[in-house]
Amino acid sequence: MKPSPFSYHRPRTVEEAVELLGALGEEGKVLAGGQSLVPLMSMRLAAPAHLVDVNHIPELDTVAVTAAGVRVGATARHARVEKDAAAYDAAPLLRQGLVNVAHPTIRNRGTTVGSLVHADPSAEMPAVLALLGGSVELRSTAGSREVAAADFFVGPMESALRPGELAVAATFHRPPPRSGSAFVELARRHGDYALCGVAALVTTDHDGAVTTARxxxxxxxxVPVVVDVGAAVHGTGTAFDTERLAGLLDAAIDPEADIHATAEYRRHLAHVLAARALTEAHEHAGPTRDERAS
Known part of the structure; x- marks a missing residue:
């Protein structure tokens, strides 16, 4: 199938893009990587009257490491973020999640911020942002606002982005010192959307005992489901009680059945993958670089 007719716009600055989006309102849609939008348009599941292509705005194509974490601009491709060594040092979970996103060809074109705005509950990057406690910067003719991850994802394929707003960047916060992370998922075929996936973040003390686990x-x-599973840590602080972990997860998740998996199977996967991700994250936790150097 072919997309419905639309008008194409190519702004050269953020200000021009925001003015366009403000004038177009609900009829305007931003084109960045297009890996989600273009297929939806081709299947006539989305039919925007106007496309605003932001790929020619240089200031949006950035990956910057700050004291707060990693700030990713709206047109930075998944592959660029994945391969950025400084970003990995600041927040390893970024790369750990990104390597599970589709295939290299898709990551070469798709954008990390675009994935957040798309808000697919099966996508990896919303979970990474949610677990790291990050935020998304939104800009409109009325000004800028920063929306925390906890408030940004409001439903399946629905984010807090309003008509006329442009998501200019997302910030993934640095995890605390002595933290380890992991991302584990299971899909029918490599590159497919996950039947279930789990990102884990574990922080330890100087003796290696777990102090926090999420x-x-x-x-x-x-939406991405964030669960504090610290109560599942054994008294020694070096292992997790799988039965207690399963209980904490069951109280938080609400899987649905579809043609790929039953709800019960997804629930079982959540138990197994969470235990696996937490164990791997704990193995990655340890002394900071400064501690190792001293």
């Missing part, structure tokens, strides 16, 4: 799950709810 997970973010995909494909088991309408």
């Amino acid at each position: 997970v973010a799950l995909i494909s088991v709810g309408p």
Whole structure:
């Protein structure tokens, strides 16, 4: 199939893009990587009257490491973020999640911020942002606002982005010192959307005992599901009680059945993958670079 007719716009600055989007309102749609939007348009599941192509705005194509974390601009491709060594040092979970996104060809074109705005509950990057406690910067003719990840994902394929707004960047916060992370998922075929996926973040003390443990799950709810699983840590602080972990997860997730998996199977995967991700994250936790150097 072919997309419905639309008008194409190519702004050269953020200000020009915001003015366009403000004038177009609900009839305007931003084109960045297009890896989600273009297929939807081709299947006539989306039919915007206007496309605003932001790929020719240089200031949006950035990956910057700050004291707060990693700031990713709206047109920075997944592959660029994945391969950025400084970004990996600041927040390893970024790369750990990105390597699970589709295939290299898709990551070469798709954008990390675009994936956040698309808000697919089976996508990896919303879970990474949610677990790291990040935020998305939105700009309009009325000004800028920063929306925390906890408030940004409001439903399946629905974010807090309003008509006339442009998502200019997302910030993925640095994890605390002595933290480790991991991302584990299971798909029918490599590159498919996950039947279930789990991002884990574990922080330890100087003796290696777990002090905090959290997970973010995909494909088991309408938005990324973040769960504090610290109560599942054994008394020694070096292992997790799988039965206690399963209970904490079951109280938080609400998987649905579809043609690929039953709800019960997804629930089982959540238990297994969370235990695996937490164990791997704990293995990655340890002394900071400064501690190792001293």
